[in-house]
Amino acid sequence: MKVIITKDDHEMSVKAAEMIVEQVKQYPQSLLALSTGSTPIGTYQELVKLYQANQVDFSKAKCLNMDEYLGLNHQHLQGYYYFMNKHLYQYVNFQENNLFGPDAMNENIEESAREFDERIQQEGGIDLILLGIGRDGHIAFNMPDEKLQLKTHAQKLSDATIQDNARFFNSIEEVPTHAITIGINQLFNSKKVIMIANGENKSEIIRELLKLDTISTKLPASLLKIHPDFTLIIDQEAAKLL
Ligand code: GLP
Secondary structure (H helix, E strand, O other): OEEEEEOOHHHHHHHHHHHHHHHHHHOOOOEEEEOOOOOOHHHHHHHHHHHHOOOOOOOOOEEEEOEEEOOOOOOOOOOHHHHHHHHOHHHOOOOHHHEEOOOOOOOOHHHHHHHHHHHHHHOOOOOEEEEOOOOOOOEOOEOOOOOOOOOOEEEEOOHHHHHHHHHHOOOHHHOOOEEEEOOHHHHHHOOEEEEEEOOHHHHHHHHHHHHOOOOEOOEHHHHHHHOOOEEEEEEOOOOOOO
8 A cells, every 4th residue: 555645635636637647548448437526626627637738538448437326317416427527527538438337217226236347347347446535434335334245236325424425415305315336346356546535524534544454344445455556645634643
């Protein structure tokens, strides 16, 4: 595990964007898995800048959404597909059929999960994953628990996560209580994993993540500590308790 502490959010974003661009330059057909949330927005802005400066070409690359709230379609303003389109897809040159995610509208959610895992397999697995981290240590929507699911699955969201994510909705009642999320297996099998964290509200979980000499399903992000190519990029605020 490699830890990079940057002076601020901007430097964190630049560093993460550079690593993604490096991946696509080296392997133009890479399958990327890019996270939602407030943390990666700066990274996507940097990616757009680099694309506009002809530093990267996404025409052969593929990109997936790792999770989605159940019942939200691609047009929903709080949906994760909409988020990626708003912050990245509309500005760069991914081919539309190279963008995918779990179908959160399918009433048969097991089928949707199976199809998503199959598509990842067909594409040859994930090459680079960019993750954020929840304040409770969740990754994508794999929440702290006694056991974690290996495959893509439906997930009940914790009250804390619903509260954290309510800031994106008009009211807390509008936040979906369930999501579909990629499982631990696909996350762990990604060839490269980058996690970014910024701001003081992530400092407690970053301290916990780095101080532990153990891994635990109660802190899903800790599993990545044994991934062979895991880079954690955090700004000074998130690093302030180290
Ligand atoms: C959600 C997403 C995660 C994300 C997390 C943290 O729960 N499913 O992928 O990492 O929020 O979001 P933020 O970056 O806004 O703190």
